[in-house]
Amino acid sequence: MRVSAANGVDYAYRDTGGGAGGVPLVLLQHFRGNLDNWDPALIDALAPARRVVTFDNAGVGGSSGTTPDTIEQMARDAIAFLTAMGFSQADLLGFSIGSFVAQQIALVRPAIVRRLILASSAPQGAAGMHGWAPEVIGAIGTPHTSPEAYLDVFFTQSAASRQAGQQALGRMYARTEDRDAATTWATREAQYDAVCTWGIPHHALLQRVSALGMPVFVANGDSDPMILPHYSYLLAGLIPHAKIKIYPDAAHGFLFQHHAEFAADVQSFLNGPS
């Protein structure tokens, strides 16, 4: 579906509708990902209890506009989408670069964010976050990516994780109609500029997330090579009201590999005490 926002961008999105009504759960996607890169198994596991909305941010995939090169502008663009959808409040699930954008939304406009889920995330300014490791950007930052390179970053080398990865890819590519437009090289360049800018070491900026007053759920795989689980501990230690879970034998795509367990944990968190 498409919605036109006040910033002039036409956003591509998918909306499961239904759920128990109430606050929608809006998902913010990873580096170079479009609508098709959300594992349908995760969406299906979340949707019975929630209205789940995925969208392409400005310039990404099927959305119009230009991908900006800062997390700050991506957050403004995402707020424009939330406003265009008429959401006065939402729960946000940000994944990877999407989790950086989700943090920024929650800091810029805290009233719109009821609860926040940060998957494979890190706080701005943390030491060691200045761009992905060479083997990671070498695998998934090239002009033409491959399923093998994707698996190397999103899943571990264990047989169980590899099999889960193959299954996730199979589900993502099972859709044959109404596939989203591919993300462009311009989007890749702008997003990686934003990731590197966000990752410039600046210890004082770690204090930013201490202003997140809503409940936060921090989650990652125990073997994520893209954003080390180390940074999930840092987030959980800096945010006043955070719970944390690290999933076993899992990498960047832990939420696809452990989709049933993660969806149950998300529901429990969203329904939990404030």
Added chain:
Amino acid sequence: MRVSAANGVDYAYRDTGGGAGGVPLVLLQHFRGNLDNWDPALIDALAPARRVVTFDNAGVGGSSGTTPDTIEQMARDAIAFLTAMGFSQADLLGFSIGSFVAQQIALVRPAIVRRLILASSAPQGAAGMHGWAPEVIGAIGTPHTSPEAYLDVFFTQSAASRQAGQQALGRMYARTEDRDAATTWATREAQYDAVCTWGIPHHALLQRVSALGMPVFVANGDSDPMILPHYSYLLAGLIPHAKIKIYPDAAHGFLFQHHAEFAADVQSFLNGPS
């Protein structure tokens, strides 16, 4: 036993000797604790594989001298003890205020610390660490403490944790000969001044522990009311090479309640890859 150090202090200590030789494991005690406040079950679980040394820092229990009112001076006093013992290198297990001292030792004299275990700990300067919560200092900070008040801080309200607490107290009080001297009110006052000074909020000081280059094991109970497990996540996120474990249904005394599991985890950490 007693050893005289170059700073003029005669330190009271206990030494299991034996173990597999090699680097001794030196334990640094909690607020108001003396040698008798180490649960013998924990020492017995650690001792077969290690030489385990407990000691009273300057001015505490059976040691001579004056308890200083800063963590910095406590670290100098502890280094004087390590030097007097002839330890060119040691593994340190710091518990509560002892973990603050252990951090400081590892920052001031990193070469002497092979590996570091921080039990119920927090980094200097963390928001919310300015003194214990009123119910905690009200329980264990009074002139005359009680077993019940101790249990309220060191163990949870569950039947299993309470029973473990009663058993730990029974073991601590089973010794009838060569008991250590009680800690004084002057020690209590100086230690709490040091705790409050250490806890003055100062975000920039969080960066200090990023200089800890040795392997670190961060551990706490999931329900510690004295130093929230929140701060263990913060430490594990700030220290470059940290592992973390949070023990279930346990409070400040998690390492006594789960003495067998914790001792096994400590041995695994001390023998693990660097």
